[in-house]
Amino acid sequence: MKSISLLRLGFISVFIVMFSSCIKDQCIQTYSYYLPVYKTTAEVRANIKSNAPRKMENTGKIYIYGRYIFLNEMDKGIHIIDNSNPASPQKIAFVDIPGNIDMAVKGNTLYADAFSDLIVLDITNPLQVSLKKIIEGVFPNRIYNNWFVQDTSKVLTDWVRRDTTVQMDCGGGGFFGFSTMKADAIAFNNNSTGGPQSSGNNSPFGMGGSMARFSILNNHLYTVTTADLNVFSITDPVNPVFNKTVPIGWNIETIYPFRDRLFIGSTSGMFIFSVADPNIPVQIGRFEHARSCDPVVADDVNAFITLRSGTECEGFSNQLDIVNVQNPATPAFVKTYGMSNPHGLSKDGDRLLICDGKAGLKIYDASNVQDLRLLYTVTDIETYDVIAWKGIALVVAKGGLYQYDYTNPLAVKLLSKMEIAL
Numbered sequence: 001m002k003s004i005s006l007l008r009l010g011f012i013s014v015f016i017v018m019f020s021s022c023i024k025d026q027c028i029q030t031y032s033y034y035l036p037v038y039k040t041t042a043e044v045r046a047n048i049k050s051n052a053p054r055k056m057e058n059t060g061k062i063y064i065y066g067r068y069i070f071l072n073e074m075d076k077g078i079h080i081i082d083n084s085n086p087a088s089p090q091k092i093a094f095v096d097i098p099g100n101i102d103m104a105v106k107g108n109t110l111y112a113d114a115f116s117d118l119i120v121l122d123i124t125n126p127l128q129v130s131l132k133k134i135i136e137g138v139f140p141n142r143i144y145n146n147w148f149v150q151d152t153s154k155v156l157t158d159w160v161r162r163d164t165t166v167q168m169d170c171g172g173g174g175f176f177g178f179s180t181m182k183a184d185a186i187a188f189n190n191n192s193t194g195g196p197q198s199s200g201n202n203s204p205f206g207m208g209g210s211m212a213r214f215s216i217l218n219n220h221l222y223t224v225t226t227a228d229l230n231v232f233s234i235t236d237p238v239n240p241v242f243n244k245t246v247p248i249g250w251n252i253e254t255i256y257p258f259r260d261r262l263f264i265g266s267t268s269g270m271f272i273f274s275v276a277d278p279n280i281p282v283q284i285g286r287f288e289h290a291r292s293c294d295p296v297v298a299d300d301v302n303a304f305i306t307l308r309s310g311t312e313c314e315g316f317s318n319q320l321d322i323v324n325v326q327n328p329a330t331p332a333f334v335k336t337y338g339m340s341n342p343h344g345l346s347k348d349g350d351r352l353l354i355c356d357g358k359a360g361l362k363i364y365d366a367s368n369v370q371d372l373r374l375l376y377t378v379t380d381i382e383t384y385d386v387i388a389w390k391g392i393a394l395v396v397a398k399g400g401l402y403q404y405d406y407t408n409p410l411a412v413k414l415l416s417k418m419e420i421a422l
Contacts, residue, residue: 039098044096044098045131045134047096048095048096048097048114048119048121048131049095049096049128049129049130049131050080050093050094050095050126050127050128050129051093051094051095051096052093052094053079053091053092053093053094054073054079054094055421056071056073056079056400056401056418056419056420056421057073057420057421058073058074058076058420059071059072059073059074059079059396059400059401059420060072060073060074060101060396061101061102061103061208061209061211061212061385061396062208062209062385062387062394062396062401063103063104063105063206063207063208063209063212064083064206064207064208064387064389064394065105065206065207066206067082067083067084068080068081068082068083068123068126069081069083069089069394069401070103070105070110070206071396071401072100072101072102072103073094073100074101075098075099075100075101076096076097076098076100077094077095077096077097077098077100078094078095078097078100078103078110078112079091079093079094080092080093080094080095080123080126080129081401081418082126083403086392086403086405086415086416087403087415087416088416089401089403089416089418091418092126092127093126093127093129095121095129097112097114097119098114098115099113099114099115099116099117100112100113100114101113101213102212102213102214102223103208103214104206104208104212104214104215104216104221105123105206105216106216106221106234106237107237108122108123108124108237109121109122109123109132109234109237109238110123110129111214111216111221111234111240113139113214113223114134115139116136116137116138116139116140117134117135117136117137117138117139118134118135118138118139118223118232118240119131119133119134119135120132120133120134120135120237120238120239120240122238132238133238133239133240135240135242138223138230138242139223139225140225207387207389208387209344209346209385209386209387209396210254210256210295210296210297210306210344210345210346210385210386211253211254211295211343211344211384211385212254212255212256213225213253213254213255214255215255215256215257215262216234216257217257217260217262217275217278218278219233219234219235219278220232220233220234220243220275220278220279221234221240222255222257222262222275222281223255224248224252224253224254224255224264225252226250226251226252227247227248227249227250227252228245228246228247228248228252229245229246229248229252229255229262229264229273229281230242230244230245230246231243231244231245231246231278231279231280231281233279243279244279244280246273246281248264248266248271248283249266249268249271250266250268251266251267251268252264252265252266253265253266253267253293253294253295254294254295254296256295256296256297256298258298258299259300260274260275260276261273261274261275261284261298261328262275262281263296263297263298263303263325264296265293265294265295265296265305266294267293267294268288268289269286269287269288269289269294270286270287270289270294270296270303270305270323270331271283271285271286272284272285272286272287272325272328272331274328284328284329285325285328285329285330285331286331287303287305287323287331287333289305289307289317289321293307293308293310293343294306294307294308295343295344295345295385297345297346297347298325299347300326301324301325301326302322302323302324302325302334302369303322303323303325303331304320304321304322304345304347304352304366305320305321305322305323306319306320306321306339306342306343306344306345306354307319307320307321307342308339308341308342308343308357309341310341318338318339318340318341318342319336319337319338319339319342320336320337320339320342320345320354320372321333321335321336322334322335322336322337322369334369334370335369335370337372339354339356339359340356340357340358340359341356341357341358341359342354342355342356342357343355343356343357343383343384343385344383344384344385344386344396345386346386346387346388346393347366347388348388348389348390348391350365350366350367351363351364351365351366351388351406351409352364352365352366352372353386353388353393353406354386355383355384355385355386355395355397356383357382357383358382359377359379360377360378360379360380360381360382360383361377361378361381361383361386361393361395361397361404362374362376362377362378363375363376363377363378363393363406363409363412365409375409375410376406376409376410376411376412378395378404378412378414381395381397381398381399381402382397382398382399383395383396383397383398384396384397384398388406391405391406391407392404392405392406392415393406398420399417399419399420400417400418400419400420401417401418402414402416402417403415403416403417
């Protein structure tokens, strides 16, 4: 997800700002690199609690529960926002969680990732969030690649930029051979396709968006990695028990629960799993599509899948696919609608809201899937994900967190905006 959380986690890339000039046989090269910042495990865990609110800089996934909004700050932690008045939301605390991208809530318990670990937080009082448990190593794919080797005795909490100029022989291997790059320094892009999910906003569960990798159904927490589905029993909420891992395939991106099914998005298609036995998810169907990133939401009849192009998505499609899933064993293609660069989406009754990237937030009448009608477009906003609930849309966008009243979809009103710090 870039700035607004549109930086995509995938692979690490070294990027260089370099200027060269030759003086006789010498070349001057200036470049930037990033150094890791470490803390001890004890220091990090002692600070996983409610701290003072902080500015939003690189926001990610969103989750709502009761009157609170939980908003991820990429790899830093979670903003807690009191949304009692959507026209005037208030940041009340920040929970520092290095390596955090995803979250989900059941009752007074919040589950979040911290790099490769699953952490369990008591949020009974959002002003006094406390760490209850850590399950180590359950997300082993959260690693950095290329030349960077992490000091595993400590916790990576940040990166700091350094600019440097070196003088070297022209044509002597130089920078492109990384002769001047330190093994413990790297500049990188973040690494998770992530995004929010929705299980309905009925107590005791909250609601997330369509870009999530965490999902809760009844007494189970389901999480997806790039290749697997993990199952945790949360019958005792503060003591999750890891049950099993179900291999799915490659490039798994999102998970969306509906009734006793899990809809799992990947860059090559949508998987449908039955959790009739919640401990043993079973794949019951699959819908293949062109290679693209593909958040998905569903109702009793149809699944709605956005496909988008982009470097991390490895595809060229920008569209909405609607698939009939009444018979999940044989999902049936219904119709495709062209889009600009769609990301997250949400459905509230007959209203379908789509974050179409730089093209804004689009609100459709989806009562007839054969003939979607565009009712309104919120322009001048680059959108990432949305949660639509009871006439209010919470939108994570490049500029920050926006809330809109869409009770009249022909005259959508901006209620509030919490801006990203520049």
